[in-house]
Amino acid sequence: MEAAANPAIKVVALCGSLRKGSFHSGLIRSGKPFFSILCHSCRPLKNAIDWASRPPNAWANKPAAIVSAGGNFGGGRSQYHLRQVGVYLDLHFINKPELSVCAFEPPQKFDANGNLIDLATKEKLKEVLLSLQAFTLRLQSK
Numbered sequence: 001m002e003a004a005a006n007p008a009i010k011v012v013a014l015c016g017s018l019r020k021g022s023f024h025s026g027l028i029r030s031g032k033p034f035f036s037i038l039c040h041s042c043r044p045l046k047n048a049i050d051w052a053s054r055p056p057n058a059w060a061n062k063p064a065a066i067v068s069a070g071g072n073f074g075g076g077r078s079q080y081h082l083r084q085v086g087v088y089l090d091l092h093f094i095n096k097p098e099l100s101v102c103a104f105e106p107p108q109k110f111d112a113n114g115n116l117i118d119l120a121t122k123e124k125l126k127e128v129l130l131s132l133q134a135f136t137l138r139l140q141s142k
Contacts, residue, residue, distance in 0.1 A: 009136045011129075016045035016078075021114035023069035023103045027125060030116040034129050049085065059089040063139050065132040066093065067125065069101040069109070076100045092139065094131045099124050 013028040052058040066082055068075030079100060083093055101121055103109050109118040116122055 007133075007137060009133050011132075014045050014048050018044065021110075021112070023101065023110050023114055023116075026110050026114040026116045027067050027069055027099075027101065030122055030125055031129055034126050049089070053089055057089065059086075059091050061139075062091055063132060063136045064091045064093050065128050067099040067101070067128055069103045071102065071104045075102075092135075094128070094135045097124060097127050097131060099128050 011031075013031065015022065015024045015028055017024045049059075064086060066079045068079055070078075079098070086093055099121075101109055107118060109116065109121055111117050116125070
């Protein structure tokens with residue numbers, strides 16, 4: 001199922017890494033063929049959250065999804081913590097599917113420039129974005 005066949009949603013993507021070739025940024029770039037990502041910010045994630053939460057809270061009642069790329073359990077732990085912060089911000093996260101890419105385990109997921117090259121991971125990312133789209137449309141219809 002292609003996202004283009006469904007109603008469009010506006011997506012803002014925030015990346016927690018400033019590193020050139022960041023895997024997190026690579027995940028965001030890989031989502032662009034599925035959705036027109038309006039803003040791809042590589043400002044530190046915490047600063048973006050802080051600024052947008054000032055009155056009026058720009059995060060309130062917005063649907064959200066979290067994806068991460070890293071080693072071991074760091075990505076999963078950061079996702080859990082961001083969900084806790086999201087409760088205070090009144091964000092509404094999708095529950096499934098979850099995507100925490102084990103970037104340093106075979107098969108290779110990213111090239112030397114941080115671009116996502118693993119087809120299975122690209123498909124999981126597409127599933128996350130389609131779930132976010134469906135959830136967004138459900139919230140908008142209420």
